[in-house]
Amino acid sequence: GAGVSQTPSNKVTEKGKYVELRCDPISGHTALYWYRQSLGQGPEFLIYFQGTGAADDSGLPNDRFFAVRPEGSVSTLKIQRTERGDSAVYLCASSLGGGPSYEQYFGPGTRLTVT
Amino acid sequence: KQEVTQIPAALSVPEGENLVLNCSFTDSAIYNLQWFRQDPGKGLTSLLLIQSSQREQTSGRLNASLDKSSGRSTLYIAASQPGDSATYLCAVNSNSGYALNFGKGTSLLVTP
Numbered sequence: 579g580a581g582v583s584q585t586p587s588n589k590v591t592e593k594g595k596y597v598e599l600r601c602d603p604i605s606g607h608t609a610l611y612w613y614r615q616s617l618g619q620g621p622e623f624l625i626y627f628q629g630t631g632a633a634d635d636s637g638l639p640n641d642r643f644f645a646v647r648p649e650g651s652v653s654t655l656k657i658q659r660t661e662r663g664d665s666a667v668y669l670c671a672s673s674l675g676g677g678p679s680y681e682q683y684f685g686p687g688t689r690l691t692v693t
Numbered sequence: 694k695q696e697v698t699q700i701p702a703a704l705s706v707p708e709g710e711n712l713v714l715n716c717s718f719t720d721s722a723i724y725n726l727q728w729f730r731q732d733p734g735k736g737l738t739s740l741l742l743i744q745s746s747q748r749e750q751t752s753g754r755l756n757a758s759l760d761k762s763s764g765r766s767t768l769y770i771a772a773s774q775p776g777d778s779a780t781y782l783c784a785v786n787s788n789s790g791y792a793l794n795f796g797k798g799t800s801l802l803v804t805p
Contacts (some may be wrong), residue, residue, distance in 0.1 A: 620795030
């Protein structure tokens with residue numbers, strides 16, 4: 579079956595603009611995660627959804643970052659007033675259920691460049 | 694806070710060599726540990742997942758070990774090939790959390 583997909587694959591935006599990044603999880607997966615990977619670093623956790631609700635958003639760096647999952651499937655990560663430091667690869671993962679007993683499956687990522 | 698460290702940061706070996714990548718973590722209260730492969734510009738491919746109760750897992754030329762009490766894991770790659778060139782990431786899942794804690798990775802280059 580289809581894996582996790584993310585769109586766009588690449589996004590270039592100017593400082594101060596608003597961007598939306600989309601994640602389509604594996605069908606039937608109730609848990610969805612967003613991570614951010616800066617150059618030369620490992621991925622860092624941003625937010626975790628169980629169904630439609632954000633169960634843990636402790637990794638969001640500040641209030642410019644927001645994510646939604648209104649129907650419990652597709653999720654959108656929204657970044658307001660982008661800054662050059664937001665440039666990174668944004669990875670999405672999904673799992674059949676929430677918690678450490680369920681393996682997370684990763685999408686190819688969206689590379690965001692803020693100029 | 695769980696800290697995951699990977700050594701070395703980069704490694705270059707000639708084709709055919711056996712090699713070991715190291716991962717250490719500071720909090721031994723883990724649920725499982727996972728090794729991933731990441732090719733340039735790509736997402737993460739899961740290689741091996743070791744539960745906290747296990748000592749090792751094997752898949753083809755790959756063998757991962759886990760010593761939870763000492764906070765260490767190794768990924769052993771036998772008879773390396775140029776196609777093994779990639780970044781290898783270690784990630785730890787804690788007993789109580791949802792997020793994977795990643796190391797910075799080891800960038801591997803296998804030369805023909």
